[in-house]
Amino acid sequence: MSILKTANLTKKFGKFTALDGVNLEVNKGEVFGFIGPNGAGKTTTIRVLLGILKATEGEAKIFGKDAWKEAVEIHKQIAYVPGDVSLWSNLTGGEVIDLFVKLRGTNNKNRREELIERFNLDPSKKCRTYSKGNRQKVALIAAFASDAELYILDEPTSGLDPLMEKVFQECVMEAKMAGKSIFLSSHILSEVEKLCDKVSIIRQGKIIESGTLDELRHLTRTSVLVETKQTIKALSELNGVHDIQIKDHSLTFQVDSEELGNVIKYISQFEIVKFESAPPTLEDLFMRHYKGVGGAL
Numbered sequence: 001m002s003i004l005k006t007a008n009l010t011k012k013f014g015k016f017t018a019l020d021g022v023n024l025e026v027n028k029g030e031v032f033g034f035i036g037p038n039g040a041g042k043t044t045t046i047r048v049l050l051g052i053l054k055a056t057e058g059e060a061k062i063f064g065k066d067a068w069k070e071a072v073e074i075h076k077q078i079a080y081v082p083g084d085v086s087l088w089s090n091l092t093g094g095e096v097i098d099l100f101v102k103l104r105g106t107n108n109k110n111r112r113e114e115l116i117e118r119f120n121l122d123p124s125k126k127c128r129t130y131s132k133g134n135r136q137k138v139a140l141i142a143a144f145a146s147d148a149e150l151y152i153l154d155e156p157t158s159g160l161d162p163l164m165e166k167v168f169q170e171c172v173m174e175a176k177m178a179g180k181s182i183f184l185s186s187h188i189l190s191e192v193e194k195l196c197d198k199v200s201i202i203r204q205g206k207i208i209e210s211g212t213l214d215e216l217r218h219l220t221r222t223s224v225l226v227e228t229k230q231t232i233k234a235l236s237e238l239n240g241v242h243d244i245q246i247k248d249h250s251l252t253f254q255v256d257s258e259e260l261g262n263v264i265k266y267i268s269q270f271e272i273v274k275f276e277s278a279p280p281t282l283e284d285l286f287m288r289h290y291k292g293v294g295g296a297l
C-alpha cells in the first residue's frame, strides 16, 4: 500500500528550479532513505510533502490525500522532525514534548519516560539552554512518543553523537516493526545502509537513482589489482573497465560489478600470478554521484 507518493513534483523559486520532476514512492512499513548533497532539494521536497510549500507542478500525496489541499487531515497521522530544531526558548524540554504529543492526540506517559531515558535527556531544562543535539533529541522524543503512521525526518541525526545515533536507529527499527513508514532524509551513507529498505538519490533537484540497496549495489565498481606473466593488452577496450593505472609490476583498475566475470576471463589468458579485489562499497557510488562524474549512470 502506497503511503507517500509524488509524481513529476516540480518546485520553482522564481526562475530557479529547486525540484525538477521528482517521483518518489514509499509503501507501508518501509524505511525510505532520501539521499543527496547539500542544496539538492531534500528539505524542499519535505516542505511540499508537509503542505508548507505549494508545488509548481506535479503531485504530492500522503495516505492518498493531496499534500497541499488536505494538509490538516494528513497531519493528524504524521510526525515530523526538522533538520534544525528551534523550540520555544521559555519552555522546558519536557513541556515541549508534552505539547507536541498532545497536539497529535496521543498521551502515553510511559513511552515518553522511556524515550527520555533512552535518549538521556534532562527534560527539566529550559529549551534556550539546550545544545543543538539536545534540541534534536527533544524533537525526536516528541516524534517517537506520538502514534503516527508516517514519520518524516529531515537529517535527524545531524547533531547526535554516535551513542544517540544508535538509539535513534533502534527507534526507527521499532517503528518499522510496528508497521509504520519512515521517510528519512540524510547525506550520511551509513545511516541509510543500516536502516533503509529503499533509497532515492537526489542531486540538483532531480532523482538520479532509485531502488533497493541491492539494486544500487549493481551499479558499484570493484577495485582490482592484478599481476600477470605476459603484458595485458587492450584492457581499456573492455566494457566496464575504468581508471587503469600501472603500479610497479601490477595493474590496478575499477570494474563495473556486472562486467567482473568477463574481465577476469579476459585477463586470465595473460597468466595471472597475483589477483586482489576489493568489494564495491556504496560509498564509492555516492561519491561518484556527489562529484557529478559517472555521468553515464
Ligand SMILES: Nc1ncnc2c1ncn2[C@@H]1O[C@H](COP(=O)(O)OP(=O)(O)OP(=O)(O)O)[C@@H](O)[C@H]1O
Pocket: 013, 016, 018, 036, 037, 038, 039, 040, 041, 042, 043, 044, 045, 083, 187
Ligand atoms: N525559499 C527559497 N527561496 C529560494 N531558493 C530556495 C528556497 N528554499 C530552498 N531554496 C534553494 O533550493 C535548493 C534546494 O534546497 P534544500 O534546502 O531543499 O536542499 P537540501 O537538500 O535540504 O540541502 P541540505 O542538505 O543542505 O539541507 C537550494 O539551492 C536552495 O538554495
Ligand SMILES: [Mg+2]
Pocket: 042, 043, 044, 083, 154
Ligand atoms: Mg535540508
